Amino acid sequence: MKESRRVPILLPDLGSPRVVFSLWYVQAGDRVTEGDRVAEVLIPGATFDVPAPVSGTLAERNVQPNNPLTPGTVLGVIQER
């Protein structure tokens, strides 16, 4: 049987020096499918939807709206199913 693991949701490099967290689309405990948009971040002039890296359940939300972000920041954690 496949072991479940915790997978971080990492912010990709958006090519902008200013990135802030905008909003979560899902709550902790919600089931998500790989590729679903789970959060939105904002750079000057653009919103960017962050996709779920794996299917599972959102276990943690580590950032809040208006938090400044850098590439590689762990936005949250998904418990893979």
Next chain:
Amino acid sequence: MVTERQAQPEFVSDRPLSAYLLGSLDFDTLLALQRRLVYDTAGDRDSASLILCEHPSGITVGREGSAVHIRPNTPALTARDWPVRWVSRGGGVMLHQPGQVACYPVFPLDTLNLTAGRYIAELQAVALDLCREFSVEAIPDPERPGVRANSRRIVHVGVAVHNYVSCFGLVINVNPDLSLFREVRCDGDPAPMTSLQRESPLRVRVTTVRQKLLELITGRFGFARVSVFHNYPAALPRPTPHALPHAS
């Protein structure tokens, strides 16, 4: 900022571009079409589309906008028939009206090897090149993405990226009624916007601007072929009231 097209940009695409030149299009219809094209491009990342149109008068508010930037109150907005749409894109408040060219590229940014930040810079470069075509000296606005001429904003930039597919884009003032921009602080800028017609010594027409813009985008993003459509795709549904809450 580099504004000249590079000889061989690394994101050059040999893919075709479907360009929809649609004339006047109300905002809800645009949203329905754009949503469908984003869905299609997300499923076929070798496809790319571009919508060029005008909008009837109305206001959109992006993530960086605020109701405080809209001076008329709700009854006044209703009397003017200016609908207000809060949309999930970057950028602030924008007043849409006839005499503008609205440009919505639906591009697969990952396939084109573009980050969101680089894409914004390239859109600004397209806008600068467009201004130059009409002998207007313009500069990019680093604080609020867009382009300025004569210290006033002339091009608005506001983009969203869903599943690495871009939507929304540019609004270029060609020859709109500039007095109306005193009522709306576009992108939070206290100065009213200007237009190509006001700043250019040349005759500026919407159709010419639209054609130049299509050429500039095709060249900068390296599309090898362009298919041009002048009609709303017949196979796509028009927006219905129950669909509008999901329209952004």
